[in-house]
Amino acid sequence: MKKITINDIAKALSVTPSTVSRALAGNTRVSLKTRNRVKEKARELGYQPNVIAASLRKGKSDTIGLIVPRVNRHFFSNVISGVEEILNPAGYNLVICQSGENISKEKKAVETLLRNQVGGIILSLSVQTQSFAHLEEVVRRQIPLVQFDRINSDIPGYKVINDNYTGAYLATKHLLKEGYKRVAHFAGERKLKAYQERYEGYLKAMQEANCDLDEGLIFDNVITREAGHGTIQRVLDGGQADAVFCAGDYSARGALDGLKERGVQVPGDFGVVGFANEPFAELMYPSLSSVEQNAFEMGNKAAAAMIKSIEGGEVVTEEFLVPVRLIVRQSSKSE
Amino acid sequence: MKKITINDIAKALSVTPSTVSRALAGNTRVSLKTRNRVKEKARELGYQPNVIAASLRKGKSDTIGLIVPRVNRHFFSNVISGVEEILNPAGYNLVICQSGENISKEKKAVETLLRNQVGGIILSLSVQTQSFAHLEEVVRRQIPLVQFDRINSDIPGYKVINDNYTGAYLATKHLLKEGYKRVAHFAGERKLKAYQERYEGYLKAMQEANCDLDEGLIFDNVITREAGHGTIQRVLDGGQADAVFCAGDYSARGALDGLKERGVQVPGDFGVVGFANEPFAELMYPSLSSVEQNAFEMGNKAAAAMIKSIEGGEVVTEEFLVPVRLIVRQSSKSE
DNA sequence: CTGAAAGCGCTAACAG
DNA sequence: CTGTTAGCGCTTTCAG
Numbered sequence: 099m100k101k102i103t104i105n106d107i108a109k110a111l112s113v114t115p116s117t118v119s120r121a122l123a124g125n126t127r128v129s130l131k132t133r134n135r136v137k138e139k140a141r142e143l144g145y146q147p148n149v150i151a152a153s154l155r156k157g158k159s160d161t162i163g164l165i166v167p168r169v170n171r172h173f174f175s176n177v178i179s180g181v182e183e184i185l186n187p188a189g190y191n192l193v194i195c196q197s198g199e200n201i202s203k204e205k206k207a208v209e210t211l212l213r214n215q216v217g218g219i220i221l222s223l224s225v226q227t228q229s230f231a232h233l234e235e236v237v238r239r240q241i242p243l244v245q246f247d248r249i250n251s252d253i254p255g256y257k258v259i260n261d262n263y264t265g266a267y268l269a270t271k272h273l274l275k276e277g278y279k280r281v282a283h284f285a286g287e288r289k290l291k292a293y294q295e296r297y298e299g300y301l302k303a304m305q306e307a308n309c310d311l312d313e314g315l316i317f318d319n320v321i322t323r324e325a326g327h328g329t330i331q332r333v334l335d336g337g338q339a340d341a342v343f344c345a346g347d348y349s350a351r352g353a354l355d356g357l358k359e360r361g362v363q364v365p366g367d368f369g370v371v372g373f374a375n376e377p378f379a380e381l382m383y384p385s386l387s388s389v390e391q392n393a394f395e396m397g398n399k400a401a402a403a404m405i406k407s408i409e410g411g412e413v414v415t416e417e418f419l420v421p422v423r424l425i426v427r428q429s430s431k432s433e
Numbered sequence: 434m435k436k437i438t439i440n441d442i443a444k445a446l447s448v449t450p451s452t453v454s455r456a457l458a459g460n461t462r463v464s465l466k467t468r469n470r471v472k473e474k475a476r477e478l479g480y481q482p483n484v485i486a487a488s489l490r491k492g493k494s495d496t497i498g499l500i501v502p503r504v505n506r507h508f509f510s511n512v513i514s515g516v517e518e519i520l521n522p523a524g525y526n527l528v529i530c531q532s533g534e535n536i537s538k539e540k541k542a543v544e545t546l547l548r549n550q551v552g553g554i555i556l557s558l559s560v561q562t563q564s565f566a567h568l569e570e571v572v573r574r575q576i577p578l579v580q581f582d583r584i585n586s587d588i589p590g591y592k593v594i595n596d597n598y599t600g601a602y603l604a605t606k607h608l609l610k611e612g613y614k615r616v617a618h619f620a621g622e623r624k625l626k627a628y629q630e631r632y633e634g635y636l637k638a639m640q641e642a643n644c645d646l647d648e649g650l651i652f653d654n655v656i657t658r659e660a661g662h663g664t665i666q667r668v669l670d671g672g673q674a675d676a677v678f679c680a681g682d683y684s685a686r687g688a689l690d691g692l693k694e695r696g697v698q699v700p701g702d703f704g705v706v707g708f709a710n711e712p713f714a715e716l717m718y719p720s721l722s723s724v725e726q727n728a729f730e731m732g733n734k735a736a737a738a739m740i741k742s743i744e745g746g747e748v749v750t751e752e753f754l755v756p757v758r759l760i761v762r763q764s765s766k767s768e
Numbered sequence: 769c770t771g772a773a774a775g776c777g778c779t780a781a782c783a784g
Numbered sequence: 785c786t787g788t789t790a791g792c793g794c795t796t797t798c799a800g
Contacts, residue, residue, distance in 0.1 A: 101492075101574075102776055114787050119779060131785060149548045150489050151777035152791050159485070161549070169529070170510030182531060191545055194504070194529040196517060210526055213484045214496070238434075381716040383650055438793055449771050454795060464769060625779050713798035 101167035110139055122147070153215055154377045161191045161430045162404055163211035165221035167199045167248075170420055172220070172376050173393045177246065180397020181220065197224040209233045218242035218404050223250065225287045225321070240408070242407035243248055248290050255345045256403035258396050262292050265389035265422040266299025269371040270343045272387070272424060274430040276308045278341035278369045282333055284320035284353065286345040296345045296373060314338055321345065326352025341430075347376040347388055353428065354382060365431040375425055384428035396420050435737040438476045445474055447569060457482070484551045485698040495536050496526045497739055498546035500556035502534045502583075502672040507711050508728045509557070514582065514669055514734020517554065523740055525552070541555035543567045558585065560622045560656070577742035581735045583625050591738035592752045593675075593731050597627050600638070600724035600757040601634025605678045607722070607759060609642045611767040613676035617668055619655035619688065621680040622628040631708060632681045649673050656680065661687025671694055676704035682723055689764065710760055719763035731755050 102116040111118070113132065120128045121136035126134075139145075153159035162185055166174040178194060185192055193216065193280030199205035204224045209232070211219055217252070219236055222245065233253045246258040273281050283300045297316075304311055315338060320329045325372045326349030333339050335357075344350035350372030354364060362368050364384055372379060375390035399418050439453040439658030446453070455463045456471035458713065463471075474480075488494035496518060501509040513529060520527055522556065528551065532539035539559045546554055554571055567648070568588045571578045581593040608616050618635045632651075650673060655664045661684030668674050669691075669694055679685035685707030691758065697703050700721055707714060710725035734753050742749070 101777095105777080114777075115777085117778095117786055123779090127785065133785080147548055148489075148543070148777055150485055150494070150550045151792090152491050152779075153777045154483075154776090154794090155780085156486050157792065169513050170507065170511075171505050172505065173505075174504030175510060179531070191528075191549070192530075195524075196514070209481070213481055214526070215483060215485045247798090248708075253787080286533060378713060378716050380716075381713050383716075383718050435792095440793080448795075451796080452770055454793095455770085458795090462769065467769085483793055486776090489778090489792090490794045491798085492776065524778080626798075 101148075102145050103148070104145075107139050107145060110143070111135060130330070142171050148239065157215070159215050159217050160189060161193055162221035162401075163193045163195060163207075163214075163216040163218050163219045163221075164196055165195045165204060165207045165211075165219065167197050167222065167224050168408075169194065169196055171245075173374055173391060176393035177222075177397040177400070180394040180399075181401040182397075183394075184398050184401035184405070187363035188401075199224045199226055201226040201228070205232045208210060208236060212236065212239065214243070218244070218408055220244045220246065220400050220404055222246050223290065224246040228289065228358070237413070240413075242404060242413075243406060244400050244403045246396055248292050251291060251417075252414045254413050256407060256414060258397065258399045258403060259292065259417060259419060260391045261294035261419050263299040263302075265373065265391075265424065266343065266345075267297040267303045268299075268388075268424045269373070270300045270303035271306070271388050272384060272426065273369050273371055273430055274303065275339045276365075276369060276430060280312070280315065280339045280341070281369075282317065282339035283344040284326060284329060284342055284344040284346075284349045284416060285316060285318050286321045286406065287319055293345050300343055320349045323348045323352035323355070323404050325349055327356045329353070330336040330356035331360075334362065340367070342371075344370065345387065346370045347374045347379055350386055350388070350429075351378065351382065354384070354386065364429055366433045368428040369431075371424075379425075380427065382429075387427045388425055389422050391422050392420050406412060435763050436483075438483070439480075440479060442471060442474050442480060444476070444478055444697070450692035470603060471520040471687070492550070493549050495524060496549070496551050497736075498528045498530060498542075498549075498551040498554045498556075500530045500532055500539060500542045500546070500554065501654045502532050502557065502559050504529065504531055504613040504724075507757075508582075508709055508726060510613050511525075511728035512732040512735070514558075514715060515729040515734075516736040518729075519736035519740070523736075525740070529598055530765045532557045535565070535625055536559055540567045543571060546553050546577065547571065547574065551576070553743055555579045555581065556737050557581050558625065560625060563624060570707055572748070575748075576690060577741060577748075579735050579738045579747060581731055583627050586626060586655050589748050589750045591735075591742060592748060593738060594627065594752060594754060596732070596757050597630035597728045598634040598637075600708065600726075600759065601678065602638045603629040603759045603768045604708070604724050605635045605638035606641070606724075606763065608678060608704050608706060608765055609638065609644075611700075611704060611765060614644075615647070615650065615674045615676070617650040617652065617677040617705075619664060619677055619679040619681075619684045620653050621656045622654055628680050648671065658683045658687035658690070660684055662691045663712065664764075665691035665697075669697065675702070677706075679705065679707045682707035682709045682714055682721065683762075685721055685723070686713065688719065689719070689721065701768045704766075705761075705764040714760075717764075722762045723760055723767035724757050725760050726757050727755050 193206035330353040372388040379386040530542035665688040707723040714721040
């Protein structure tokens with residue numbers, strides 16, 4: 099029941115381990131005949147390569163680390179699928195870590211991946227993250243780093259982001275076109291670029307419509323269902339808005355809950371558009387209009403960028419924009 | 434920009450690498466003073482242990498592999514969180530692989546994990562899986578294996594499962610109690626124990642109610658939304674049932690869609706209960722009654738079982754039952 | 769309490 | 785086309 103190694107194959111065939119290693123790697127410098135004998139014997143003995151040993155020797159591994167805030171978010175789990183779809187056929191393995199939207203878990207995840215000598219790290223920042231020493235360390239160690247969605251532009255390397263600006267612009271414009279006049283915005287953590295861009299897209303649409311830009315229409319850091327639910331009450335009490343564009347579907351859901359409780363007619367008296375097109379959006383009553391992000395494609399692009407980084411050698415700083423599209427449902431109709 | 438190793442620390446302190454290794458491991462056989470000097474110097478130099486090298490030497494790693502059909506299923510992503518909650522504090526890392534409900538991807542995942550010398554594998558079988566050579570290989574190699582949810586009882590090792598039987602029993606009984614007479618069952622792949630048990634729980638409730646057990650009420654392998662949608666048409670055409678207990682929420686959702694299209698009143702004319710309590714269950718209209726599985730706790734238990742396997746040494750075969758509960762919503766009321 | 773030495777399994781110069 | 789040799793970074797006997 100001993101583990102069988104290339105040495106065992108070598109002995110059985112009276113060749114050296116180097117030859118076996120080369121043969122297994124498909125190196126054409128060893129004769130086709132030998133290559134086949136080696137492969138045959140390997141199968142016969144039930145040989146399984148020890149990638150740990152190979153990684154140690156090569157100082158590199160074919161494992162890519164992926165850090166996401168949480169795997170049970172529709173968006174992130176689809177990104178994961180997208181990443182896998184590219185990475186697996188290319189011979190890379192994926193290790194997934196969760197930061198739980200928590201900076202210290204994020205740091206620990208980075209550290210763990212580095213200690214495991216991963217070949218590269220793909221990550222989306224936690225909302226909490228404000229300091230970036232852990233990312234700088236990755237760069238300093240020359241480990242390829244690809245950021246997606248929630249990124250920090252100051253860190254070198256490839257980045258893959260949604261066209262948040264356009265999505266927000268379209269969503270807001272749509273509400274205005276449907277006849278809503280005073281569109282509020284439930285923003286996310288604006289220190290994160292994704293949320294800042296949604297904010298800007300919203301602003302742009304409002305300015306184009308010559309809306310009197312009221313700071314009182316902007317509510318920062320409203321991303322959870324609870325926050326959405328609480329904030330919509332304040333909006334209704336103040337009476338300053340008749341619609342809201344939310345930077346996320348969860349706060350939109352909370353807002354819809356709150357509106358229902360207060361007996362406000364949606365759509366009609368109040369319009370709501372979210373962002374992310376979570377699976378629950380189409381199931382709600384009224385169904386929630388939302389901006390769909392192409393999570394799967396983001397995953398594809400991030401993985402492709404990672405492979406390029408690894409194989410390219412040098413660090414390239416470039417941002418890829420993934421298009422989004424507005425999905426109009428009931429919550430934002432004119433009536 | 435060289436990587437710093439224990440040798441560097443050893444040189445800087447004029448001790449040997451062995452001492453550094455022991456000191457870092459907290460071995461009390463080295464003096465407290467030396468231990469502190471080593472740790473201090475390690476910090477100063479920015480030392481990061483190379484777990485790859487340690488794993489190679491020890492022939493074991495602190496990485497646990499987790500194989501799930503897909504991460505973007507509510508149930509599985511919650512299991513992941515539950516597993517992480519136990520594993521991380523215990524000093525283990527988690528590698529997550531997706532089988533995509535596909536036997537060959539599942540086999541490849543197992544192989545990859547073995548090649549990476551993981552310390553153990555936690556998995557839930559893909560629906561497709563009918564042959565188990567890959568699991569036997571894991572056992573043969575003496576790698577701890579913990580199965581959860583979709584398990585094969587013939588493979589040795591710990592198993593963590595839902596109380597599927599009771600859940601199905603309660604769901605079916607509830608429908609009967611609400612006045613539905615002829616309850617159909619949309620079963621899953623009955624070769625999988627989880628689905629077989631749900632089937633048996635259903636049977637038991639039907640028998641207790643002295644229902645004329647009609648084979649025509651049982652529909653095998655109906656787990657997707659599409660299958661549920663298609664099958665409910667046949668049920669309605671046949672007119673043999675006035676309610677259905679589905680082995681999963683997706684088929685229940687499909688059934689609900691189909692019933693709505695046909696203008697059948699739910700609840701009232703037809704009752705529906707699902708299984709899994711997916712997030713969409715409470716949002717549907719009518720909201721879907723379902724059996725909630727405690728995914729998070731399953732994850733906890735599976736992780737704890739894994740640690741026990743690793744630390745215990747010998748293979749213990751034992752099944753842990755995780756309780757479930759029926760959540761009654763609109764779709765199964767009497768009217 | 770610390771050191772010396774060997775080796776986990778594999779790869780990659782360098783030779784021939 | 786194949787062999788020799790050295791070593792990736794760490795842990796662990798065995799000595800002392």
